[in-house]
Amino acid sequence: MKKIAVLTSGGDAQGMNAAIYGIFGRAQELGYELYGIRNGYAGLLREDIVKLHREDVRHIVAKGGTILGTARCDEFKELSVQKKAADICRKYGISDLIVIGGDGSYQGAYCLSKQGIGVVGVPGTIDLDIGCTEYTIGFDTAVNIAVEAIDRIADTSEAHSCFSVVEVMGRRAGFIALWSGIAGSARAIFADSNTTAEQIVDHLRKYHFTSGTIVLAEGAGKAEPMAEIIERELHVHTRANVLAFIQRGGNPTAKDRVYGSMMGAYAVDLIKKGKNHHLVCVKHDELCGVEISEGMKQTKECSAYLAHLGRTLSCI
Ligand SMILES: Nc1ncnc2c1ncn2[C@@H]1O[C@H](COP(=O)(O)OP(=O)(O)OP(=O)(O)O)[C@@H](O)[C@H]1O
């Protein structure tokens, strides 16, 4: 009987459990045994490997986080450690490993594939920063959490006639900032480091804003200094809010539950077709498999149209 395994790696993302659920469902349908590796590559190196059963996954779709746990494991960047991990997979008879994670986890999966282990990547990160796919599991939930927070902060900013800078996650990418800024009708959106604080101040002054939110991607700056600049230049009290890890928790939205389940099942389909050096991607709203070395080369920027729309709407 074919044995496959799954691990979650990097920052957790809402919908990772749904992906595990989808993987289990398709593996069960195809008669594969599914093993769960706890805590990412660190768990693989500790041989922390358990066989998954229906009762382990039956109730997890609605849960944030990941039942397997995740980790960051810098030692996995070493070739000797990657060889050890591949030997462990072979010791347990695991022919193919599904890695649910972000771009860094994909790097690790690519290294494992070069050691002869079949790997399929499922894009699981709230950042949306994997170049070969239009969607990554967790993004929709993180944006909705940010929008709810921005709506709440906007109310109290207006009540007190003050500004509030809201710093959102995304690592070096500005997708969460752009989407949540537009959805939260921010007075200004600071999605990347191309925009300067002076430009934001000029914009707020030009459109005579005296209250409201300024959404800031963490990769573009920090809320505290941005708030100080705005308050100093415009003489309006300005608060700093860092959303941080609330964006990574809570129950996944329906989109992340369905995309997670779909992408997980699709990963097993790719293994069945022998496409086990591939990444599960969404392109033009369709699922597809992209060969891992090709997929890792692809990059993407924020949609220019959406960025322009953000600027347009923030002038209203
Ligand atoms: N270049 C690399 N070579 C081998 N393994 C890597 C490499 N980069 C990252 N990894 C492995 O993947 C793990 C997760 O990577 P990273 O911490 O960058 O998170 P990620 O997968 O990008 O997810 P997120 O961006 O959501 O945090 C690392 O801790 C490490 O074990």
Ligand SMILES: O=P(O)(O)OC[C@H]1O[C@](O)(CO)[C@@H](O)[C@@H]1O
């Ligand atoms: O979980 P850590 O290691 O603190 O990393 C935080 C980073 O992880 C992410 O949440 C996902 O990559 C980023 O948005 C954020 O910058």
